[in-house]
Amino acid sequence: MAVQEAVVTTPLTVTVNGQERAEEVETRLLLVHFLRETLGLTGTHVGCDTTSCGACTVLVDGTPMKSCTMFAVQAEGRELTTVEGLEGAGGPPPIQEAFSAEHGLQCGFCTPGMMLTSIALLEQSPSPTDEEIRWAISGNVCRCTGYQNIVKAVHHAAAAMKEGS
Amino acid sequence: MAVAHEIRGLGHSVRRKEDARFIRGKGNYVEDISLPGMLHLELLRSPVAHARIVSIDTSRAEALPGVVAVVTGELMAQHSLAWMPTLSGDTQAVLATDKVRFQGQEIAAVVAESAYIAKDALELIDVEYDLLPAVTSPQQALEPAAPLIRDDKEGQESNHIYDWEAGDKEATEKALAEADKIVELETFYPRCHPAPLECCGCVADVNPATGKATIYMTSQAPHAHRTLFALVAGLPEHQIRIVSPDIGGGFGNKVPIYPGYVVATAASLLIGRPVKWIEDRTGNLISTGFARDYHMKGELALKDGKMTGLRVNLLSDNGAFFADAQPTKFKAGLFHIVTGSYDIPAAHVVTKGAYTNKAPGGVAYRCSFRVTEASYLIERLVQTAAYELGVDPVELRMKNFVQPEQMPYESATGFLYDSGDYPAAMNLALEKLGYDELRSEQAAAREEGRLLGIGVAFFTEVVGAGHGKEYDIAGLRMFDSAELRVHPTGKAILKLGVRSQGQGHETTFGQIIAHELGIPYEDVEVQEGDTDNTPYGLGTYASRSTPVAGAAASMISRELREKARKIAGHLLEVSEDDLEWETGRFFVKGSPDRAVTIQDIAFAAYTNLPDGLQAGLEGVHYYDPPNMTFPYGAYAVVVEIDRGTGEWRVQRMVAVDDCGVRINPMIVEGQIMGGLTEGYGIAAMELITFDDDGNCIGSTFMDYLLPTAWETPVFELGETSVPSPHHPLGAKGVGESATVGSPAAYVNAVIDALAHAGVRNIDMPVTSDKVWHALAEVGLAE
Numbered sequence: 001m002a003v004q005e006a007v008v009t010t011p012l013t014v015t016v017n018g019q020e021r022a023e024e025v026e027t028r029l030l031l032v033h034f035l036r037e038t039l040g041l042t043g044t045h046v047g048c049d050t051t052s053c054g055a056c057t058v059l060v061d062g063t064p065m066k067s068c069t070m071f072a073v074q075a076e077g078r079e080l081t082t083v084e085g086l087e088g089a090g091g092p093p094p095i096q097e098a099f100s101a102e103h104g105l106q107c108g109f110c111t112p113g114m115m116l117t118s119i120a121l122l123e124q125s126p127s128p129t130d131e132e133i134r135w136a137i138s139g140n141v142c143r144c145t146g147y148q149n150i151v152k153a154v155h156h157a158a159a160a161m162k163e164g165s
Numbered sequence: 166m167a168v169a170h171e172i173r174g175l176g177h178s179v180r181r182k183e184d185a186r187f188i189r190g191k192g193n194y195v196e197d198i199s200l201p202g203m204l205h206l207e208l209l210r211s212p213v214a215h216a217r218i219v220s221i222d223t224s225r226a227e228a229l230p231g232v233v234a235v236v237t238g239e240l241m242a243q244h245s246l247a248w249m250p251t252l253s254g255d256t257q258a259v260l261a262t263d264k265v266r267f268q269g270q271e272i273a274a275v276v277a278e279s280a281y282i283a284k285d286a287l288e289l290i291d292v293e294y295d296l297l298p299a300v301t302s303p304q305q306a307l308e309p310a311a312p313l314i315r316d317d318k319e320g321q322e323s324n325h326i327y328d329w330e331a332g333d334k335e336a337t338e339k340a341l342a343e344a345d346k347i348v349e350l351e352t353f354y355p356r357c358h359p360a361p362l363e364c365c366g367c368v369a370d371v372n373p374a375t376g377k378a379t380i381y382m383t384s385q386a387p388h389a390h391r392t393l394f395a396l397v398a399g400l401p402e403h404q405i406r407i408v409s410p411d412i413g414g415g416f417g418n419k420v421p422i423y424p425g426y427v428v429a430t431a432a433s434l435l436i437g438r439p440v441k442w443i444e445d446r447t448g449n450l451i452s453t454g455f456a457r458d459y460h461m462k463g464e465l466a467l468k469d470g471k472m473t474g475l476r477v478n479l480l481s482d483n484g485a486f487f488a489d490a491q492p493t494k495f496k497a498g499l500f501h502i503v504t505g506s507y508d509i510p511a512a513h514v515v516t517k518g519a520y521t522n523k524a525p526g527g528v529a530y531r532c533s534f535r536v537t538e539a540s541y542l543i544e545r546l547v548q549t550a551a552y553e554l555g556v557d558p559v560e561l562r563m564k565n566f567v568q569p570e571q572m573p574y575e576s577a578t579g580f581l582y583d584s585g586d587y588p589a590a591m592n593l594a595l596e597k598l599g600y601d602e603l604r605s606e607q608a609a610a611r612e613e614g615r616l617l618g619i620g621v622a623f624f625t626e627v628v629g630a631g632h633g634k635e636y637d638i639a640g641l642r643m644f645d646s647a648e649l650r651v652h653p654t655g656k657a658i659l660k661l662g663v664r665s666q667g668q669g670h671e672t673t674f675g676q677i678i679a680h681e682l683g684i685p686y687e688d689v690e691v692q693e694g695d696t697d698n699t700p701y702g703l704g705t706y707a708s709r710s711t712p713v714a715g716a717a718a719s720m721i722s723r724e725l726r727e728k729a730r731k732i733a734g735h736l737l738e739v740s741e742d743d744l745e746w747e748t749g750r751f752f753v754k755g756s757p758d759r760a761v762t763i764q765d766i767a768f769a770a771y772t773n774l775p776d777g778l779q780a781g782l783e784g785v786h787y788y789d790p791p792n793m794t795f796p797y798g799a800y801a802v803v804v805e806i807d808r809g810t811g812e813w814r815v816q817r818m819v820a821v822d823d824c825g826v827r828i829n830p831m832i833v834e835g836q837i838m839g840g841l842t843e844g845y846g847i848a849a850m851e852l853i854t855f856d857d858d859g860n861c862i863g864s865t866f867m868d869y870l871l872p873t874a875w876e877t878p879v880f881e882l883g884e885t886s887v888p889s890p891h892h893p894l895g896a897k898g899v900g901e902s903a904t905v906g907s908p909a910a911y912v913n914a915v916i917d918a919l920a921h922a923g924v925r926n927i928d929m930p931v932t933s934d935k936v937w938h939a940l941a942e943v944g945l946a947e
Contacts, residue, residue: 055362143871
């Protein structure tokens with residue numbers, strides 16, 4: 001691995017949770033570190049460093065992406081959603097409510113990424129089958145729940161969203 | 166005063182209080198903590214498994230702008246911190262000075278203004294190694310000519326660590342001699358890793374003005390860690406504050422003290438600024454507490470279909486330092502509960518441990534001190550015996566179970582099983598599964614050339630350590646504590662010596678207080694993890710929070726209830742003997758309308774007391790349990806094997822658990838399903854292995870495979886409930902049951918599909934390639 005002797009920076013403009021952010025960032029800065037350290041949005045977690053576990057999942061233009069293996073500068077001009085951007089003025093949205101109601105979380109470390117992936121699924125497939133849900137979240141590892149209650153939570157959210165629409 | 170909420174004590178699946186922050190991304194994990202002036206520490210790890218260190222040159226690293234310090238073993242040695250004691254009475258290098266003894270061992274640390282700079286500087290440290298041959302198995306380690314790993318230890322002339330035994334040798338030999346059938350099984354329970362999603366880390370903040378060391382760390386046992394820090398670092402204990410904030414899963418991995426914590430604290434002390442160390446995943450997998458790595462041989466003596474004796478030989482691979490997290494007197498943890506759920510009159514367990522060039526720190530991955538290995542061996546052995554005797558595996562179990570009327574039952578190796586009705590749990594599992602129909606289906610499938618397997622496993626766990634007479638961690642007796650403060654307005658704070666890592670203590674323990682005192686669970690705030698603000702306790706592992714701290718919470722509630730009775734008598738102007746308690750209030754016997762609520766009493770405790778009674782409604786209880794608790798369960802799995810690829814897919818998974826009284830059934834079921842999934846991972850894919858040079862294979866989540874939602878089976882749960890007779894609530898603990906019990910069920914199912922062709926064993930993880938080779942060997946491969 002080459003050692004970087006001098007700091008190289010790049011200007012970056014992104015929209016994070018609806019707010020435009022313009023920062024001069026180190027070019028090699030990972031997106032997850034930009035979110036956590038530059039912007040202080042610590043709800044996005046790091047679990048593996050190798051794109052395997054999904055704890056760092058954020059939505060980039062609505063698509064779940066693993067922010068631990070993406071440079072911040074690759075998000076130039078994009079719209080990002082993190083867990084902190086989910087809740088509007090009307091209280092927790094259906095997905096958050098559903099994860100709690102169905103006991104779809106225990107330690108909470110995978111939960112932000114798991115919810116964001118689920119939201120992207122429900123955008124594409126408002127009434128997913130068990131199989132679709134399990135496939136969609138298969139890039140997000142949970143060590144605590146055994147997934148069954150997460151699958152239930154996604155169904156729960158799907159039903160609530162239909163009722164609400 | 167009106168009660169605002171429903172009380173909701175035992176048996177209510179109330180939603181978890183902790184969810185509110187986690188679903189918003191507002192958990193506060195160690196990595197989220199940032200202090201003014203904080204520096205970042207990264208560890209240099211050995212790329213080789215065994216080598217003498219010729220030289221370490223840190224000058225290029227020190228010259229990199231942004232680097233504040235480079236710490237080596239030599240510097241640590243100047244402060245007597247190059248080595249630290251382990252939880253098994255051995256020593257472990259903090260930073261290597263003489264040799265490296267496993268790949269991934271900590272050699273040096275860089276402290277810098279950012280983690281990126283610290284990582285850069287690691288590349289600039291030049292270490293010259295003189296390579297030595299690596300020892301990668303305990304069998305190799307114990308050969309006379311094996312390279313000596315622990316030449317640092319005076320008098321250590323081989324790689325042998327310990328011999329330990331339990332049970333009655335003579336009686337067991339007699340049983341074997343008189344048996345009409347002896348069934349043998351040799352199996353290897355491979356090294357795996359708890360791999361919580363959050364890696365280990367800390368922020369050490371030693372205040373240069375006051376000398377107070379505040380260490381935020383990923384700790385399952387903050388009080389024990391404070392004491393160990395005091396002993397290791399020589400810091401006065403009242404000047405150490407360990408804060409274990411939200412923990413992103415533990416599963417045993419966060420029980421030991423790791424070099425990173427010690428180096429970060431030393432660096433903060435020397436530099437006078439806060440220092441943050443956050444482990445990366447590879448560091449976590451290759452250097453921190455692994456699990457299992459047991460080579461086991463069992464011999465089961467049978468006479469007329471009854472189990473009469475069990476002899477077990479165990480060879481344990483402990484890695485480079487003997488750092489198993491377990492009570493002092495039990496060198497192989499509680500492995501000697503290996504007679505399991507069966508009435509086996511004689512047993513003898515002989516265990517041996519060896520050093521190898523692998524990571525140290527044998528922890529119980531979601532299990533109570535090596536119970537998992539024991540449960541696996543007996544359940545695989547019993548299954549083998551059934552095939553050898555030509556009887557149904559369930560029938561053989563039923564015939565040999567410890568029976569309900571034998572409880573409390575003293576096992577051949579000295580455990581006193583407190584309670585249980587094993588046949589009832591087994592029958593419920595069979596009924597849910599439709600066992601008899603499935604056996605017919607299996608036979609029909611076999612006619613068509615399809616391979617169905619039905620695997621059963623029945624486990625008895627031993628959890629909830631202590632009692633403190635026999636069980637300790639590093640000499641500290643295993644009790645636990647609860648401090649309850651009921652405020653004047655009837656709201657309460659409960660402070661505990663344990664530490665949740667996702668188990669939902671903030672909810673469950675609130676429900677215990679609700680049950681005991683009638684204070685609604687929403688009105689009870691549960692606090693844990695800060696050693697300055699909670700009573701001393703031994704921490705959360707070995708499924709001990711509910712059995713021990715849960716009991717402490719009950720007991721302190723009951724003590725406060727007795728004080729409340731005196732206040733109630735004063736308020737109602739009757740003798741306390743004339744009062745009767747029902748949840749949340751005292752009333753005058755025979756006049757249920759003459760009553761005061763717990764909230765009224767709490768207010769009076771600070772405003773209107775009888776003469777001679779101290780003010781306040783607060784207290785602390787330290788609970789040392791009279792015995793362990795013994796949760797159990799019956800698990801059954803149905804698999805189908807693909808004869809072309811060796812892949813096996815779980816079609817059904819039925820799990821009946823008896824953990825006594827369930828406080829929050831939703832949380833209990835969550836614990837069980839999590840354990841069933843980790844058990845599945847261990848059975849099917851999780852593996853830390855090494856090549857001949859000692860290179861760790863399984864060092865990222867690309868190699869160390871974890872079950873995802875896609876592979877994970879659907880679980881069908883069932884419950885029986887025989888309360889623990891000695892726990893104040895009848896609860897037994899549940900966090901680890903499913904990881905202990907389920908691996909044997911999955912493996913038994915795969916073997917069951919192949920048993921008719923003579924296959925008796927495939928070691929875990931049961932991967933497709935191993936199954937395919939087994940199929941090929943018996944002519945079943947397609």
